Amino acid sequence: MKRRDFLKTSAVGLAAPSAVFSGTNYKTNKNNPMLVSTWPFGLIANKAGLEAYQNGGNAMDAAEAVARVPEGDPNELSVGWGGLPDEQGKVTLDACVMDSTGNAGSVAFLQNIKHPVSVARKVMEDTKHVMLVGEGARQFAVSQGFEEMDLLTDKAKKAWEKWKKTRKEMTPHETHDTIAVLAQDENGDLAGACTTSGWAYKLHGRVGDSPIIGAGLYVDNEVGAVGCTGLGEEVIKSTGSFLVVELMRQGYDPTAACEEALKRIIKRHNGNPDFQVAYIALRKDGKVGTACLKWSFEYAVARGEKNKLYKTKGML
Ligand code: ASP
Numbered sequence: 513m514k515r516r517d518f519l520k521t522s523a524v525g526l527a528a529p530s531a532v533f534s535g536t537n538y539k540t541n542k543n544n545p546m547l548v549s550t551w552p553f554g555l556i557a558n559k560a561g562l563e564a565y566q567n568g569g570n571a572m573d574a575a576e577a578v579a580r581v582p583e584g585d586p587n588e589l590s591v592g593w594g595g596l597p598d599e600q601g602k603v604t605l606d607a608c609v610m611d612s613t614g615n616a617g618s619v620a621f622l623q624n625i626k627h628p629v630s631v632a633r634k635v636m637e638d639t640k641h642v643m644l645v646g647e648g649a650r651q652f653a654v655s656q657g658f659e660e661m662d663l664l665t666d667k668a669k670k671a672w673e674k675w676k677k678t679r680k681e682m683t684p685h686e687t688h689d690t691i692a693v694l695a696q697d698e699n700g701d702l703a704g705a706c707t708t709s710g711w712a713y714k715l716h717g718r719v720g721d722s723p724i725i726g727a728g729l730y731v732d733n734e735v736g737a738v739g740c741t742g743l744g745e746e747v748i749k750s751t752g753s754f755l756v757v758e759l760m761r762q763g764y765d766p767t768a769a770c771e772e773a774l775k776r777i778i779k780r781h782n783g784n785p786d787f788q789v790a791y792i793a794l795r796k797d798g799k800v801g802t803a804c805l806k807w808s809f810e811y812a813v814a815r816g817e818k819n820k821l822y823k824t825k826g827m828l
Contacts, residue, residue, distance in 0.1 A: 540700035541798025547814040548694040548794050549578055550741045553588060554812035555821050557581035561695060562814055571695035571703035572611045578693040579607070579629040579705040586665045590689035593626045594665040595709025597672050600716045603663040606723035607632045607707035610731040618643040620723040624660045625653045629707045642725065675713050682712050690722050692729060692739025694794040702737045702794065704729045711744065720744025726754035735761045736796050742789035742805070746777050756793050766793035766801020774803055774827055790824070803827060
């Protein structure tokens with residue numbers, strides 16, 4: 513849609529959804545395990561999820577397996593080990609998971625632990641809480657047997673040292689790449705995971721959308737799963753992933769739901785945001801939708817043997 517057309521549409525209000533989704537009037541996608549992951553690294557990472565399915569894993573197992581791939585890759589500058597640090601040179605990680613029962617776990621501002629997504633899952637499964645942050649999250653991880661390590665690689669340190677010379681403000685569009693993963697297993701159950709090192713050279717203590725349930729990720733096993741990447745502050749302010757799920761519940765097609773959530777951000781920025789936000793949505797019937805604000809956005813979809821990268825063009 514051209515910008516002028518978009519403004520016209522938003523001025524008269526949105527087209528009504530084509531069908532009202534009650535949560536039960538879609539046929540559940542069964543016997544067709546799926547994965548949807550953000551960015552090109554999702555393509556390689558999806559393979560780990562397909563393997564988890566082959567080994568009898570459910571949607572949560574598969575989503576976690578996918579998220580662990582970039583987390584464990586020291587060359588990946590935006591997730592887990594090797595992620596770009598904050599302005600003080602510290603790598604601080606955010607992650608969350610949500611399963612088909614509506615249970616959720618999250619860690620934020622976690623340091624020295626390579627796999628925050630697995631710590632988030634432990635928070636979900638082994639505590640009464642949803643979210644642990646900072647030093648408490650680290651202590652919890654250690655108590656659960658997670659190994660501590662220095663996550664700042666030479667590559668990330670060099671990039672940070674170079675940045676320090678200018679202290680140029682970066683947006684996540686310049687240094688982004690959260691992995692959000694949506695999974696649907698052979699029973700048709702949904703789960704999701706999201707993990708990132710966040711906004712490069714951020715203020716020490718900054719937490720983005722990725723560990724916030726409803727912002728960076730939301731799963732409703734009756735309707736669908738949604739995750740996102742991009743400028744976390746804007747996603748938090750619009751409760752993005754929850755909004756997209758609720759729009760799908762109202763009958764919006766997955767792509768239309770992603771676009772409607774983005775339109776709210778566009779409106780708040782007078783039709784011209786200068787940053788990126790991208791949503792991926794997986795509806796209960798297996799239909800995938802995506803949208804991004806600007807430029808383009810790539811995501812990987814795996815179904816059965818097939819695992820393919822797709823590109824979505826920006827709305828503006
Ligand atoms: N959403 C992430 C954050 O704001 C960054 C990204 O996905 O690019 O921390």
